[in-house]
Amino acid sequence: ITQQIGATYFPAENIRERTKELKADAKLKVPGLLVIDTPGHESFANLRSRGSNLCDIAVLVVDIMHGLEPQTIESLNLLRRRNTEFIVALNKVDRLFGWKTSKNAPIRKAMERQSVDVVKEFKWRLTEVITQFKEQGLNTELYYKNREMGETFSIVPTSATSGEGIPDLLLLLIQWAQKTMVEKLTYVDNVQCTVLEVKVIEGHGTTIDVVLVNGVLHEGDQIVVCGSQGPIVTSIRSLLTPQPLKEIRVKGTYMHHREVKAAQCIKITAQGLEHAVAGTALHVIGPGEDVEEAKKTAMEDMKSVMSRIDKSGEGVYVQASTLGSLEALLEFLKSPDVQIPIRGIGIGPVHKKDIMKAGAMLERRIEYATVLAFDVKVTTEARELADKMGVKIFCADIIYHLFDQFKVYIKNIKEEKKKETASEVVFPxxxxxxxxxxxxxxxxxxxxxxxxxxxxxxxxxxxxxxxxxxxxxxxxxxxxxxxxxxxxxxxxxxxxxxxxxxxxxxxxxxxxxxxxxxxxxxxxxxxxxxxxxxxxxxxxxxxxxxxxxxxxxxxxxxxxx
CATH class of the missing domain: 2.40.30.10 (Translation factors)
Incomplete structure (x- = not known):
């Protein structure tokens, strides 16, 4: 699983082409779909703006060979907390033993080509997944059998590799969005834009990938974004988008624009973006607008997260790649089943200063002299200082793996302490x-x-x-x-x-x-x-x-x- 967020724009003409076999050439009332590929619920948490949800509808991908895994349930719970409508893509049907590929075919047409044994295995695995959703309190059904959309969530069998079921998924997304979200899909002029990722791109320097949900961005617009070292005020140097049907994270040639209208995923180049914080809102300073007020507003998301940390107490130091990832990690660490105290947080690569902050625990509780680094790089200088001071660094790009590493570490420390104090402990x-x-x-x-x-x-x-x-x-x-x-x-x-x-x-x-x-x-x-x-x-x-x-x-x- 990649830990980078991808975004692809599907123009209406491409959707018509991909869905023509379903005889729905149709009635498309939207100019297209902007599909954002988030690698798990941590990145999905970035898709917000001033507390609201930037995502109109989600696709929850479930592996037909494994069913609902812990990460899937976490994503499901987040969707429910956000009241986000979703469709289930039951992926990897091509992994069913004996599956005959029908490249990019509608799923019912693909199923007609399969043997009795393949269909039997498919039905068995589908029933397993439907049962697992029922255990989570949700009713699900194959989309073409679903007569209670809204009460029952639709399942679309798919293969991301060979394309079966993708036409069905695209058409269902369009139909569902147009049917249930007429008001939400109405375009407004107010700029609603969130920073998804901060990247260094050869020839462009540090750039930000943003999702523009409403409004228009222009070259030369003065913008304010949240920075890890304070608000960043700069001007847009260029607006870049990938070619249609190409992901923004895939290297290639970009299309230059003087202006871009929502909804679109855009790469913005500008000066001073090195410390921009992914997962926060981008603000455009309009004529007569107070820059100082915009700077305060830009930092609100960061302040709300920082305020949750008890800097006077005992706990670990947490570092994550984005604000959304950080929020997801903090929420996980504070959950009743985990309960790991947090003393300090940071966003971006782990530097020497982060090791120094974590090292404050060496004299108080050595097991908390620890950095939990989620989907971030650790500089060579930071590693060397950590080794010298005795600060532990745990790195992972999946929250559960990070927790498992820390849990093993704490268990080993406890076992060592038990051995050291075995002769002194007294049970009542x-x-x-x-x-x-x-x-x-x-x-x-x-x-x-x-x-x-x-x-x-x-x-x-x-x-x-x-x-x-x-x-x-x-x-x-x-x-x-x-x-x-x-x-x-x-x-x-x-x-x-x-x-x-x-x-x-x-x-x-x-x-x-x-x-x-x-x-x-x-x-x-x-x-x-x-x-x-x-x-x-x-x-x-x-x-x-x-x-x-x-x-x-x-x-x-x-x-x-």
């Missing part, structure tokens, strides 16, 4: 000596006990509570050397279990049952501030909520601050 427990449970009264003491509360582990320091003249004192008995049940050794025993334990004095003062303590004394795990911190930091996931409440109860008992 209270034990009651069983009647006739004294097997050996001297060191090492062997007793039969009932675990009244908490969790008993080998290595736990055990003490008893003594009251002397209204003062509470604790007498250490020793450490749990072993736990047995029915002569079988255990690593731990839980609440309600009756077990035999051996208590070793560990070369300390030897205690004796009957002299220093008796059957009425409860045996308590001796916790400390240090052992509580270790338990909370490295072992919290190993104890239940009730067991943690018991720790807090012991904290009061031992008067730990």
């Amino acid at each position: 427990c209270v034990l009651k000596i069983l009647p006739k449970g004294v097997i050996k009264s001297k060191d090492p003491i062997i007793l039969g006990v009932n675990v009244i509360d908490g969790i008993l582990k080998v290595g736990t320091p055990i003490c008893i509570l003594k009251k002397i003249e209204n003062l509470t004192e604790f007498m250490n008995i020793g450490r749990i050397a072993s736990i047995h049940i029915n002569n079988q050794p255990l690593d731990y025993a839980k609440k309600g279990q009756e077990v035999a334990i051996k208590i070793d004095s560990n070369h300390g003062e030897q205690k004796t049952f009957g002299r220093h303590f008796g059957s009425d004394d409860e045996l308590i795990s001796h916790i400390s501030r240090r052992s509580m911190d270790i338990l909370k930091t490295s072992y919290r996931d190993e104890i239940s909520e009730d067991e943690w409440k018991f720790v807090l109860k012991l904290q009061k008992l031992f008067k730990i601050l």
